Amino acid sequence: MKFDDLYYIADELNKKKVRWMIGSSVLLYFHGMVNSPNDIDVVIDEKDIMKVKAIFDKIGIEQAKEKKYPYLTEYFYTYIVRDTSVDIMCNFGVAHQYGDYRLKIDESAIVEYRKINDVILPLSSLEDWYVLYQLMPGRENKVNMIEEFLISNGVDHYELFERALTQPLPEAVAYNVNRFIGDKS
Template identity: 85%
Template sequence: MKFDDLYFIADELNKEKVRWMIGSSVLLYFHGIVNSPNDIDIVIDEKDIIKVKGIFDKIGTEQAKEKKYPYLTEYFYTYIVRDTSIDIMCNFGVAHQYGDYRLKIDEVAIVEYRNINNGILPLSSLEDWYVLYQLMPGRENKVDMIEKYLVRNGVNHYELFERALTQSLPEEVVHKINIVMCDKG
């Protein structure tokens, strides 16, 4: 992944006033949790899906991608922009044994706006991705990395954990969230 590609994409989305946020490994990179992300994962607001599809059709090449269970994401696109793979997700959801979990995108979910290279990068929260990664198969390593970070540095967005707990979640996920929320390092 090339960061210049991220800044280029951010500029294109911001020019069109799209509500979007960065998640996954780029988010972890910005918190010093991983050394280098492989691709860019962008979550967008449903009201902007047509606008975003148009932007990426102009600046990138769409790649064929199948929906895979347990992911319930309503709109999921993969593009190559310059040299970087971009996953675009709208109404991002994950199924689990007790129901479905959906990531909400609103001003509460965007917890930080980073100004890098004169570009504004809206970041989602580690708290939201801590919950999501627990629901995704094969992401135990990322769950452990985020958990260690939150225990060491503290939870910054209790309200997002509380919001997550209003949705259907497996008991073990609820338990882990409660432990991290109560742990003061």
């Protein structure tokens, strides 16, 4: 992944006043947990999905990609923009044995607006991705990275953990989240 490509994409989305946020490995990179993300994961507000599709049709080349269980993401597109693979997700969801979990995108979900090279990058929360990664198969390494970070640096967004608990979650995930909530007092 090239960071100049990220800044280019961010500038295009921001010019069109799209509500979006960065997640996954780029988010982990900005918190010092990974050295180099492989691709860019962009989470989009549903009201902007057609606008975003038009932007990416102009600046990138769409790649065929099939939806795979347990992912329930309503709109999922992969593009190559310049030299970088970009996954665009809207109504991002993961199925599990107790139901479906959906990532909400609203002003609460965007926890930081980081300015780099005169471009604003809206970042999603580690708290949301801590929950999501626990629901995704094969992401134990990322769960452990975030958990260690939250233990060392503290939880900044307890309200997002509390919001996560309003959706169906496996007992182990709810237990892990509640451990952090119990630490806030």
